[in-house]
Amino acid sequence: MVEMPLSKIEYIVAKAREFDAEVAPSGLDDGNNPADDDEREVIEGTPDNPTESELRAVLFGLNADERAELLALVMIGRGDYGGGDWEHALAEAHESLDDHALVDLAATPMLGDLIEDGLAEVGDAEEE
Numbered sequence: 001m002v003e004m005p006l007s008k009i010e011y012i013v014a015k016a017r018e019f020d021a022e023v024a025p026s027g028l029d030d031g032n033n034p035a036d037d038d039e040r041e042v043i044e045g046t047p048d049n050p051t052e053s054e055l056r057a058v059l060f061g062l063n064a065d066e067r068a069e070l071l072a073l074v075m076i077g078r079g080d081y082g083g084g085d086w087e088h089a090l091a092e093a094h095e096s097l098d099d100h101a102l103v104d105l106a107a108t109p110m111l112g113d114l115i116e117d118g119l120a121e122v123g124d125a126e127e128e
Contacts (some may be wrong), residue, residue: 001086001122002073004066009115012070015055016111052106059102068093071105073118083121 002009062070071093075081081089108114 001126002069002119004062004069008062008066009070009073009119012055012058013112013115015051015058016108016115018051019055019106020110020112056103056106059106060099064094064097067097067102070115071097071101073122074105074108074111074114075118076121077114077116077118083118083123083125086122086125 059067059070068090072081072086072089075089075093076083076086105111
């Protein structure tokens with residue numbers, strides 16, 4: 001079934017959740033000092049916040065098979081396929097994969113949850 005190392009999947013899930021947690025920047029024009037704001041800018045989606053670029057870097061750093069596996073997990077996680085349909089989801093992922101699909105994947109809301117849900121579905125199907 002899923003051949004990508006679990007540690008790599010967990011890292012992607014963590015980066016996706018960090019990106020999902022970002023909020024619109026505030027206090028840019030009022031002279032706020034980060035030390036006075038309890039360092040809240042860490043979760044603000046500012047141009048100098050590396051979270052999005054880190055997520056994209058890890059996605060674009062995957063080989064073709066890993067990219068397809070990740071996309072298949074997302075498809076299963078969002079309910080396009082059941083966990084027992086791994087081979088079908090993987091085949092569709094291979095067919096639809098390109099750089100644009102990776103950009104879309106990085107922007108997918110709740111990406112980390114979808115990956116984990118897909119992984120759980122595939123794991124449940126393997127146990128049957």
